[in-house]
Amino acid sequence: MAETTEVYKKHALAIRWTHWINFPILTLMIISGIMIYWANQAYTPFIPNTFFEKLGVDQLLAYGLGIHFFFMWIFAINGFVYALYLLISGEWREILPRLSSFKDALLVALHDLKLRKSLPPQSKFNGAQRIAYFTITLLGFMQLLTGLAIYKPVQLQPLMTLFGGYEGARLLHFIFTILFMLFFMVHILQVLRAGWNNFRSMVTGLEEITEDEVQKAQGLQK
Amino acid sequence: MSSQKPPEKITLTKKEFAKRNRRAFIYAGFSVVCGFLGVRWILNSKPEDETPGALRAMYKANEAIWKKLSSNDRFNSSVARPVDGTEVRINGDIGIDTEMNLSEWVLEYESPTLKKKFTLDELKKLPRSASHSEFRCIEGWSQPISFEGIKFSDFLQAVDPEGVKMPYVGLETPYAEYYVSLDMESMLHPQTTLADMMNGAPLGPDHGEPLRLIIPIKYGIKNLKCIGKIFLAENRPPDYWAENGYDWYAGL
Numbered sequence: 001m002a003e004t005t006e007v008y009k010k011h012a013l014a015i016r017w018t019h020w021i022n023f024p025i026l027t028l029m030i031i032s033g034i035m036i037y038w039a040n041q042a043y044t045p046f047i048p049n050t051f052f053e054k055l056g057v058d059q060l061l062a063y064g065l066g067i068h069f070f071f072m073w074i075f076a077i078n079g080f081v082y083a084l085y086l087l088i089s090g091e092w093r094e095i096l097p098r099l100s101s102f103k104d105a106l107l108v109a110l111h112d113l114k115l116r117k118s119l120p121p122q123s124k125f126n127g128a129q130r131i132a133y134f135t136i137t138l139l140g141f142m143q144l145l146t147g148l149a150i151y152k153p154v155q156l157q158p159l160m161t162l163f164g165g166y167e168g169a170r171l172l173h174f175i176f177t178i179l180f181m182l183f184f185m186v187h188i189l190q191v192l193r194a195g196w197n198n199f200r201s202m203v204t205g206l207e208e209i210t211e212d213e214v215q216k217a218q219g220l221q222k
Numbered sequence: 223m224s225s226q227k228p229p230e231k232i233t234l235t236k237k238e239f240a241k242r243n244r245r246a247f248i249y250a251g252f253s254v255v256c257g258f259l260g261v262r263w264i265l266n267s268k269p270e271d272e273t274p275g276a277l278r279a280m281y282k283a284n285e286a287i288w289k290k291l292s293s294n295d296r297f298n299s300s301v302a303r304p305v306d307g308t309e310v311r312i313n314g315d316i317g318i319d320t321e322m323n324l325s326e327w328v329l330e331y332e333s334p335t336l337k338k339k340f341t342l343d344e345l346k347k348l349p350r351s352a353s354h355s356e357f358r359c360i361e362g363w364s365q366p367i368s369f370e371g372i373k374f375s376d377f378l379q380a381v382d383p384e385g386v387k388m389p390y391v392g393l394e395t396p397y398a399e400y401y402v403s404l405d406m407e408s409m410l411h412p413q414t415t416l417a418d419m420m421n422g423a424p425l426g427p428d429h430g431e432p433l434r435l436i437i438p439i440k441y442g443i444k445n446l447k448c449i450g451k452i453f454l455a456e457n458r459p460p461d462y463w464a465e466n467g468y469d470w471y472a473g474l
Contacts, residue, residue, distance in 0.1 A: 070280040
């Protein structure tokens with residue numbers, strides 16, 4: 001008899017597509033956002049212009065605006081498809097933080113920093129992941145709204161007012177971008193740490209059940 | 223949480239698992255190549271007015287959408303009127319850096335129905351209006367301003383009422399070094415003003431004396447300083463920053 005292996009169907013096709021489409025689009029949105037920001041560096045006067053020159057994103061305001069207002073559509077549509085899938089499939093439950101998620105997140109962080117041996121039992125995602133993925137989804141939506149408020153502050157004045165006016169919306173859009181970049185860095189570190197089996201599942205959808213996976217999933221039986 | 227179903231578990235032969243993985247990675251690789259080529263095609267598309275053609279096409283699509291959604295009933299009036307005498311930020315001097323004798327200044331006006339030169343005194347007899355707004359520069363900064371002068375809609379009504387039928391308005395500095403064009407709809411917005419005063423004081427040379435355009439529903443780039451000529455046109459007149467890679471519509 002042929003050798004067999006047990007696998008989870010971990011990530012649905014819709015999740016994998018929207019995830020991987022988001023990766024280059026978000027990168028383009030952030031780079032073009034920096035090109036736009038360069039023209040009026042309102043919040044970071046301490047960053048020298050040579051920083052932008054070295055990155056090659058100086059003197060490109062018009063180009064940055066063109067890219068931003070092109071790919072914003074793909075970013076918005078992709079995010080909409082993702083949210084719609086979560087709602088219809090019920091998978092939103094997997095990323096909605098529970099009360100216990102906050103305590104779990106702390107334990108996960110301690111474990112990841114090698115200050116604690118064991119992990120709390122978990123389902124598909126642990127407490128830290130739930131909080132991170134839920135927050136980043138919400139943040140994507142907020143970027144859409146704050147972006148719209150800056151884009152059309154006269155036509156969408158109520159939206160702009162909601163974010164504390166034009167300057168308020170601009171500042172929030174900037175802060176949320178920084179949060180996105182922080183998420184991005186931690187996300188990549190965690191993916192590297194979690195290893196090939198986990199990364200592969202975001203491409204193939206299938207995660208092989210190893211000894212480690214069985215232990216983690218024990219939370220499921222609870 | 224009992225309502226939560228665990229991820230579906232399946233048993234595969236190692237061979238089948240490897241095959242599925244291989245297939246997924248081939249699809250993924252193909253998608254990455256397509257995505258990469260797609261983005262490259264967009265960013266390398268043949269430039270139209272200094273911006274890749276695909277981005278220019280999207281500017282136009284966005285313009286069409288926002289033209290439909292926009293209304294002249296919405297105002298740029300979210301900030302308090304600045305105290306009179308507050309300094310106005312100086313950001314551009316294209317077209318106003320030439321020596322000009324103010325006493326010789328006239329406003330040239332041209333449309334299919336009227337061709338006329340207006341002196342400042344003649345213009346000052348027209349009905350006056352005042353408003354305030356948040357001036358927004360495409361670079362990112364903004365500033366509350368107040369302004370006073372003649373609403374463009376009042377100007378047109380007084381001198382050339384037939385003019386409203388023309389779809390475009392062009393404006394130029396006296397030697398046409400700086401020039402903008404706008405859609406008639408935006409020019410007829412109640413806040414669009416041929417202004418001779420800002421923040422309670424007459425315009426100085428840095429702000430386009432004796433007369434400039436203030437159009438609060440557009441980015442600063444459209445707010446031409448020191449108007450030498452206004453003309454109505456059937457086709458879209460040239461626009462300085464639109465020729466240099468920016469969105470022509472620039473509507474807020």
